[in-house]
Amino acid sequence: MAEWPELLQEHGPSAWRAAYRIVGNRADADDCLQEACLAAFAYSRRNQIQDWRGLLVHLATARAVDRLRSRRRHAVGHYADWETIPGRTRSPSERVEDAERADQLRAALARLAPTQAEVFCLHCLEEWSYDEIARHLSTSTDAVGVHLHRARKRLRVLLAEFLEVPPGPHGEGMGNSENRS
């Protein structure tokens, strides 16, 4: 049986931070970590865990993506802590722009298929390799690449909608609804 106080002390912060970056506030990150720990506990009763940190980060990321989607479904505003204000070394206007862009990306992630959103977050925010993601999602590295490609394609369209400008050279057109969740 895993010693949870030690596990939480060692790996809890990484998983919590992964969730926090996605949801943008402490309360939701707390809930994501708790749900991730309970899911990991249930999983560990049936399986031998080799990589607790990876498991907790993956589960917390998945819960955070769920939370983003739930916010959107229920049309409930999200609460961003003041702590999330980006980079103190940047100018006030840059910080505001960063905060807006981060919020837009969160809103766009909420509209992706869950697996695409998870893969995107793990690769682009947590800097996991394709191999790591494939191992934790029990899939192939090729499939990870496909998910990531589709996620980026759809995110560009969604961000262009938020900005009310044409998708530009990196997007594939406003009418694309291939990956709508």
Added chain:
Amino acid sequence: MMENLPPNDDPLARAEEALRRTSVPDGPSAETVGRILDALQKAKPGSRILRWPIPRTLRSVPRLVAAAVFVAALCSTAIFLIHQQALAFSDVAQRLRDAHRLRYRMTITSSRMKGAMVFRQLFQEPGLVRTEGEDGHVAIHNLRQGKTLILQPASRSALLLEMTPKPDTPPRPSADGGVQWLEWLRSLAEKEGEPAGRKRVGHAEALGFRVHDGDFDEMIVWADPKTRQPLLIEGTIRIGDRRDHIAISDFEIDPALDEDLFRLEAPAGYTLRKMTTELLNPAEDVAHVLGTYADTHGGTFPRQLDDLGAYEPLFSRMNVRGLPDLEAIKLIQSLARIVRFVRDKKSEFGYEPDGVRRGDADKIIFWYRTPEADCYRVVYGDLRIGTVDQRPEEP
């Protein structure tokens, strides 16, 4: 990873960079870790079995002494458990529900507010509520008459508001925040509380009950096991984009209250204004608020219906200094009812502002299932209100 990123003119690359640059705290608080460990403990099979590890120091003393110490510890624990079982959550909650008169103090803190908001609330049957703010303002509600008197001593001004229900709208409780808190306190008797430990509140060793309530992320009722009286109710509530910490304390159950405290008359020397407002249904409230928002936001609508922060600029052009004008009062009332509606209905409604602008007559921006009929009331992009038989599809 970085080499795969598109150049800096790509909105996605910039958004990714912005999100990565976001400042993230070091980790969860000790309180959160404790809560998670508690949850894991409950999830473990056989978690009800308590283990009593004997400290190393006790191993070196004679077995008889160790046993005596151990028995003493068990006895004190047993006394605690007996006390805990003797005080049921329902005893505490029913005292609040059955009170004919009630007085308590409420403190609200939020990361978006400087300092705390403190007010005292008094209640007396039948349906009389008085809220006294720390800044001196007073609101007196007569729920049966649908009237509210607001007093502002600083400007010696008073405002009497009368709410007139529409013939086709069933009467609903007041949307005033203070009244909602009172209703909520009395509804605790319908909920269940599970033991949440003990802590000192004032001079009493209080027992806690964790109550699962949809309005609260976390809420604990602390009560005195001797008097069975609530001592402190604390929790965190989410209202739109805000997360507020609430503490309700200094409870007095059935205190003597002077009837004059609830009189709907302005004191001598006050300037009295009277206003009448209509009780709107949810679609009307939403159309009203969205229309006011769109007027000042180029025909666009807020991204979330209950994001109170998004509506703040609307009040800047209204008279909200001193006692607010009728336009501001109506907007505040509609917003309060919308916040309550969103909390109560949760998934029984939809709000989809993406791609909708004011005037889009063919796009539904808001819908909900009417309680009285098997149909859906909808608000279109041109803020027209209609009814449809089928649930509108979410995009």
